[in-house]
Amino acid sequence: MDSTQRSPVTAAITACALFFLFAPLAIVVLFSFHETPSLSFPFTGFSLRWYRQVFSSREFVNAVWNSLVVALASAGATLVLGAMAAYGLTRVSSRVQKPLAVLFFLPITLPGLFLGLALLVFFAQVRVPLSLATVVIGHLIYVFPYFLLIAKAALDRLDPALDEAAADLGANPWAVFWKVTIPQLWPVLAGATTLAFALSFDEFVITFFVIGAESTLPMYIWSGLRRTIDPAVNTVSSILMLVTLALFVVAFLLAFERKELGQKG
Amino acid sequence: MTAAETGISLPRASAERLAPTLLLMPLTLVAIVFFLVPLAVFFAYSFLTAGLFSVSAPLTLAAYRAAVASSLNLTLALNSITIGLMTAAVCTAAGYAIAYWLRYRARRLQLPVLFLITASMLASYLVRIYAWRTILGTNGLVNRSLMELGLIEQPLGFLLYNWFSVVVALVHIFLPYVVLVMFAAFRPLTPAYLEAAQDLGADAWTRWRRVILPLTASPAASTFLFVFILSAADYVTPQLIGGTGGQLLGVQIQANFKAIGNWPLGAATSLLMLASFLACFGVIQVALKLLRLDRIRWSS
Amino acid sequence: MQAAGALHVKDLTHHYGAVAALSEVNLETKPGEFVTLLGPSGCGKTTLLRIIGGFIRPSSGRVLLHGEDVTAVPPHRRRVNTVFQRSTLFPHLDVFENVAFGLRISKVPEKEVARRVLDALELVRLSGFEKRLSHELSGGQVQRVALARALVGKPPVLLLDEPLSALDLAIRLEMEEELRRLHREVGATFVYVTHDQREALALSDRIAVFNKGRIEQLATPAEIYRHPASPFTARFVGDANVIPVEVAAAGHDGMVLIGEHRVMMPVPSGIARGPAWLVLRPETLRILNAPVSTGLQGIVRDFAYRGSGHAYRVAICGIAEPIKAEIAAEGVTPVAVGSAVTVTWDAASGLVLPKGT
Numbered sequence: 022m023d024s025t026q027r028s029p030v031t032a033a034i035t036a037c038a039l040f041f042l043f044a045p046l047a048i049v050v051l052f053s054f055h056e057t058p059s060l061s062f063p064f065t066g067f068s069l070r071w072y073r074q075v076f077s078s079r080e081f082v083n084a085v086w087n088s089l090v091v092a093l094a095s096a097g098a099t100l101v102l103g104a105m106a107a108y109g110l111t112r113v114s115s116r117v118q119k120p121l122a123v124l125f126f127l128p129i130t131l132p133g134l135f136l137g138l139a140l141l142v143f144f145a146q147v148r149v150p151l152s153l154a155t156v157v158i159g160h161l162i163y164v165f166p167y168f169l170l171i172a173k174a175a176l177d178r179l180d181p182a183l184d185e186a187a188a189d190l191g192a193n194p195w196a197v198f199w200k201v202t203i204p205q206l207w208p209v210l211a212g213a214t215t216l217a218f219a220l221s222f223d224e225f226v227i228t229f230f231v232i233g234a235e236s237t238l239p240m241y242i243w244s245g246l247r248r249t250i251d252p253a254v255n256t257v258s259s260i261l262m263l264v265t266l267a268l269f270v271v272a273f274l275l276a277f278e279r280k281e282l283g284q285k286g
Numbered sequence: 287m288t289a290a291e292t293g294i295s296l297p298r299a300s301a302e303r304l305a306p307t308l309l310l311m312p313l314t315l316v317a318i319v320f321f322l323v324p325l326a327v328f329f330a331y332s333f334l335t336a337g338l339f340s341v342s343a344p345l346t347l348a349a350y351r352a353a354v355a356s357s358l359n360l361t362l363a364l365n366s367i368t369i370g371l372m373t374a375a376v377c378t379a380a381g382y383a384i385a386y387w388l389r390y391r392a393r394r395l396q397l398p399v400l401f402l403i404t405a406s407m408l409a410s411y412l413v414r415i416y417a418w419r420t421i422l423g424t425n426g427l428v429n430r431s432l433m434e435l436g437l438i439e440q441p442l443g444f445l446l447y448n449w450f451s452v453v454v455a456l457v458h459i460f461l462p463y464v465v466l467v468m469f470a471a472f473r474p475l476t477p478a479y480l481e482a483a484q485d486l487g488a489d490a491w492t493r494w495r496r497v498i499l500p501l502t503a504s505p506a507a508s509t510f511l512f513v514f515i516l517s518a519a520d521y522v523t524p525q526l527i528g529g530t531g532g533q534l535l536g537v538q539i540q541a542n543f544k545a546i547g548n549w550p551l552g553a554a555t556s557l558l559m560l561a562s563f564l565a566c567f568g569v570i571q572v573a574l575k576l577l578r579l580d581r582i583r584w585s586s
Numbered sequence: 587m588q589a590a591g592a593l594h595v596k597d598l599t600h601h602y603g604a605v606a607a608l609s610e611v612n613l614e615t616k617p618g619e620f621v622t623l624l625g626p627s628g629c630g631k632t633t634l635l636r637i638i639g640g641f642i643r644p645s646s647g648r649v650l651l652h653g654e655d656v657t658a659v660p661p662h663r664r665r666v667n668t669v670f671q672r673s674t675l676f677p678h679l680d681v682f683e684n685v686a687f688g689l690r691i692s693k694v695p696e697k698e699v700a701r702r703v704l705d706a707l708e709l710v711r712l713s714g715f716e717k718r719l720s721h722e723l724s725g726g727q728v729q730r731v732a733l734a735r736a737l738v739g740k741p742p743v744l745l746l747d748e749p750l751s752a753l754d755l756a757i758r759l760e761m762e763e764e765l766r767r768l769h770r771e772v773g774a775t776f777v778y779v780t781h782d783q784r785e786a787l788a789l790s791d792r793i794a795v796f797n798k799g800r801i802e803q804l805a806t807p808a809e810i811y812r813h814p815a816s817p818f819t820a821r822f823v824g825d826a827n828v829i830p831v832e833v834a835a836a837g838h839d840g841m842v843l844i845g846e847h848r849v850m851m852p853v854p855s856g857i858a859r860g861p862a863w864l865v866l867r868p869e870t871l872r873i874l875n876a877p878v879s880t881g882l883q884g885i886v887r888d889f890a891y892r893g894s895g896h897a898y899r900v901a902i903c904g905i906a907e908p909i910k911a912e913i914a915a916e917g918v919t920p921v922a923v924g925s926a927v928t929v930t931w932d933a934a935s936g937l938v939l940p941k942g943t
Contacts, residue, residue: 031387035399038384038461042406045417045458048427052420102313109309121310124317130512132519134536135328135556136321138543142331142553143324162321165313194305223410226522230543242412246419246526258413265408481641482674484661486688486735492662496687500678582677583721585728 046262053255071256081257084241088222091153091237095160096218099168102161103217104210107172108202129166133226136162141230151233159231160221167220168213175209212275219268223261332553339547349550353558362535363559369449369534370518373456374510377464380457381509385468386498390477400469407462415526418455422446422527447529455523460513471505474584503579507570515563535559592617593638593743593775598647600633607633609799611647615777617742620769622778622786625796626822631779632747634796638777639745640664651743667736668745672752673728675720675735681707682716685735692739706738707731709771710764726757730764737772746778750785762788783823787811795819817939820865827866827909833859833938842938845904847882853938863939868912870935873898873921874928881928884909889923896920900929 056068075081106125110118128136140159144151179202187201188194225239232240238261245254332349334341353359384403388396421427422445429441444450475498483497499506521536528534535555542552574580595613599606608630615621623631636642638649640661649657656664667688675684685703694702707713710730720728729749736744746765750758766789769776780786786793787807794804795818803815814820817828832843833853840853844864877883887908888899895915899908909929921927 028387028391031383032391034380034383035387038380038465039399039402042403042458042461045414045421046406046409048421049413049417102316105309106313109306112306113310117307117310121314124322125313128317128321132516132536134519134521134540135325135560138539138552138556139324139328140320141543142328142549143320146327158320161316165316219408225410225412229522229540239410239412242410242416246412246416254416258410258416261410262408262413265410266405269405269408478670478672478674479676481661482668482670483676483687484641485639485666485668486739487662487691488687489660489662492691496691497676501676579678583719584677585673585675585721585723 049255050259050262052252053259055252055255058252071252075253075256075260078253080236081241084236084238087153087235088238091156091160092218092221094157095164095221096214098157098161099165099217100210100214103165103168103172103213107169107176108198110169110173111176125169126166128162133163137227137230140227144231151231153233153235155231155233156228156237159227160224163224163227164217164220168217171213171216172206172210175206179205208275212272215268215272215275219265219272222268223265328553329557331549332557334550336548336550339549341549349548349554350558352551353554359535359538359555362533362538365449365531365533366518366535369452369456369532370514372449372453373460373517374514376453376457377460377513378468378506378510380461381464381468382502382506384465385472388465388469389472389475390480400466403462403465411459412522414458415455415523418451418458419446419527422451422454446527448531449528450532451527451529452523452532452534455527456517456520459523460516464509464513467505467509468502471502474582475501500577500579501582503577504574504582507574511563511567511570514566518563519559592652593777594650594653595634595638596648596650598634598637598644598649600630600637600642600644600647606799608637608644611799611801613794613801613804615775616791618773618775620776620778620789620791622780622790622793623796624780624783624786624793624823626781629796630799631781631794631796635668635745635747635777635779638743639666639668665741666743666745667739667741668747669729669732669736669749671748673720673732675723675728675731677720680716681712681718681720681723681731684720684731685738687735688739702738703734706734709737709768710734724757725753726761729753729761733768737768737774741774743775743777744772746776748780751780751782758785765789787823793823795822797822813937814865815939817863817865820863820937820939825868825910825912827864827868827907829864829866829905829907829909831862831864831938833857833862835859840938844882845902847902847904849880849882851880851933851936851938857938857940861941863941865937865939866909866931866935868897868910869895870931871909871911871913872930873900873911873913874930875921875925877928878930881930882909883926883928886921886923886925886927889920891915891920900927902929 051064053071054067054069055064056066056070059065110121110125113121137159140155140162141151144155149155183201183205184197187197192200223239224237225243228237228240229243236244238257242254242257242261245251245257331341333345333347334349335344335346336349388399392399419426423429424441424443424446426446428445429438432438433441479497479501480493483493488496518534519536520534521540524532524534524537528537539552539555539559542548542555546552571580593613593615595611598608598611600608611630611634613621613634623634625631633642637644640656640659644657647657648655651665675681676687679687682703685706686699689699689702703716704713707715710733712727712730712734715723715727715731720731723731732749750761753761762785765776765778769789778786778789790807792804792806793810795802795810797816797818803810803819805813805815810819810823814823814826820826820828829844834841834843834848836853836855836857836859838852840851842849842851842853842862842864873886874881882900882902882905884900884902886898887901890897892912893915896913896918898911898913898921900911901908911929
C-alpha cells in the first residue's frame, strides 16, 4: 500500500492507546515522589520521603529478599529442567513429542486462579505445609512453558549439520552438547532465564494461594492495597516496575539481539 | 533441514537414543506431579463431601447442585460473562486498529511503538489495578481534571468500584498482549493483497470485511477467547476496584477456598467454569472450520 | 472483443523526497495496444504503472482514460485492473471466488457471475480448477488465475507489473505465449512493465525505454532494435558494441575515426564533426583473415561456442573495450584465439549517434 496514504482513525486510536497504557503508570511513579501523602492533584512538590520510609521498613526488605530468593530458585529450576526438556523435545520422535508438547504448554492456557487452587488442594492433601518452597513450585509450573517456548524455538533454528560435523570429527554426544550446542544457545537461554526470573519476581495470582506466613514483594503490595490510602504503595510499585523493566531489557538483549553462528537466518 | 524437521535423534547407539528421553523425564515428572495430579485432585474434590476447610470420603454431586442452584453464583457468572465479553471486545477491536496502523501506516514509527507497547506489559499486574484506583476515584485524576476544566460540578461516582473500573483495568492489562498477537496475525498479509482488493473495486470497508477480517479471523478469535477466559476468571481486580457491581465468579471461587471453607463448592464451580470455557473454544473452532477460516495457507 | 482503452499520460512528474522518480513523462497509447515500459530497476517504470493504477498520486501531471482525467480517482473506482508480480490470490478463497471477487463487489447477479467466471477461467485455460486453493497451484497457474481475475471485469486497460519475473524460465516462455494469445483474444490495452528486454521485444506493439525517470525512446521493437536512439537504449535492448569515435565528415560518404582506423561509412547529416558514438550489433559483424580498407584490424582475445553461433571478442588497436562479434556457426571453422583478423560490417549496419545522447 502506498504508505503516504493516511489512516487518521487508526493512528488516533494508537495514540490514545499509548496514552491509556502509560499515563496510569507514569502517575504512580510521579506520586511516589510526592512530598505530601495526598494521592490527588495538584502535585505540590518532590520528595524522597516515601522511598526513605519504604527502604527502612523491615517488612519491605524481607519481602524483597524473599522475592529474590524465590525468583532465583524458580528461574534456576526452570533453566535446568527446561533446557534439558527443550533439547529432548527436538531430538525425540514426533510420536512422543506431540503429547509432551501439549502437556508442557497446557499451563499457559489455564488461568492462574485454577493453577493456584489446584496446588493449594494438592498440598493440603499430601499434608505439605505452605511456605516459600511451595511458592517456588507454583512459580515453576507457571513459568516453565514460557521458557520452553523460547528455548525450543531457538533449538529448532540450530543447524544439525554442525552437530554432525562435530560427531564426524570424533566428538561423543556429551562433547557435542557442551562444545557445539551450548556456545550457540547460551544467550537465548540466559535471556529466557532472566524472563523466568522477572515473571516469578512479579507473580501474585498463584502465590496468593500457596504462600505460607512469609511475604513476597507482590504480597506486600497486596496487603498495602487493602489499606485504602498508603502512599508507600506508589513507591513500592515504582521500584517493582523499575526492576522488572531492567530485567526484561536484559532478557530481550540476550535472547533476541544476538544472532549467533550456526543459527539459520 | 533443521533438527525439528528430522525429529529423530541423530546417533545410532541405543544408549544415546535413550538420552533425549532421559532429558525429558525430570520436567515431565514435575509437570505430572505438580500440574496434572493437583488438577486431578482438584477435580476429585468437586465430587466429595464438604467439611470445614476439608473434604471427606462420600462421593456426592451435592457440590454441583449447590453451584448451579446458587443465585449468587448465577449473578456472578452473568457478571463474569458480561465483563469478560466487554473486555475481550474492547481489546480485540483496539488491537485490530493498532495492529493495522503498525503494519501498514507506521513506517519509521513501527519499531518504537512496538517497543513501547511491549514495555508496557512489564508493569506489574497489581500496580496497574492500583493505578486505576487512584485515577478513577472521586479525588482522582479524571474527576479532578474534569472539575478543574469546569465540565462537571460533582465528582463522577460511577467511575470506580463497579463494572466500569474492572473493565478499564482488565483492558489495561490485556491490551498489549492482544496488540502483539494481532500484529503477528497481520504479518503475512502483505500490502499487495490489500492493493489487489482495492484494484478490483473494494473500498476501505469492503477490504476490511472481505479480506482482512477473514484472513485474521482465527488468531483474532483465539485472542478474544483467551482474554475472555482470563478476565472472567480474574479474582484480584474485582476485590480491589469492583465494588458491588463488578464482582466476578473467580472471587467467589477464591473465597470458597480461603474464607468460607467449602472446597467442593469452589471446585465444582471451577470445573463448571472450565467446562464452559472448553465449550466456547469448541464452538469457535467448529465455526471457523465451517467457514474454512481455521487455517490459512499462505502460498508465498 | 471488448472496448479498448485510450490511455494518456501527460507531463507526469513524481518525486520521492528530493529524488525525481519520473520527470515530464508523456505517453499516449493506441486503443488495444500492447505497450511495454522497459528499463533497469529504479528507472521509474513501476512508479508510472502504479500511478496509472491509482496507487500513487503523482507530484504533478495528469492521467487520462478515454479523455477523462482520473489522476485523483482512487484505484477502486478506476476502470483499470492490475496483475501483480507476486501472488495476490486471496488464500481464504478458492479459484472461483478469487476470480469472482470484483464481480461480487459490483453486485453482479449470481447467474452472471458464474457464467463470467467460467468464461474467464476458460480464457486462461484453467477450466476445472474452480475449487482449488491458491497454495495448491503452481507459479504459472497462479498468474493465470490472477489474469482471469483481472480480466473478468472487462477493463479497457490492463496493467501488468513484471508478472513473469518470479517464474522459472520454462514457465516464463510458456506464459509469454499465453499473454500474446490473451491480448489477441481480449483486445484491451495492455501496459506491461519488465526489465527483461527479450520479453519486451517478444510481447510488445511498442516499447517505452526508461532511463532515470525519462522515456529515452518510444517505438516498435524493430525500430528500437535497429535504430536505438541513444547508447543507453542500444546497450539495454539486445547486445551492442557502443564505441566512442570521431566524426571527420558527415554525409553519405562520411569519414569516421575509429581507434587508429579511418573508415568510410555513411554518417547522418545532422551529426556534427567531433566525438560521437558508433553502435554495432555483434550479429552484423564479419570476421576476415585478410585486411580490408573499410575494416578494423585486431587480435582475437576470446572465443565461446554458442550452439547457433560463434561469439568472439576482438581487441582493436586504439579502442579500449574489445569488440563483440557473433558469427553464424553453420559450416564455419572457428578462428583461433590470438589470430590477427579484420572486423567489417555492411554500411547499413553501422549506426552513428551524436555524443550528447
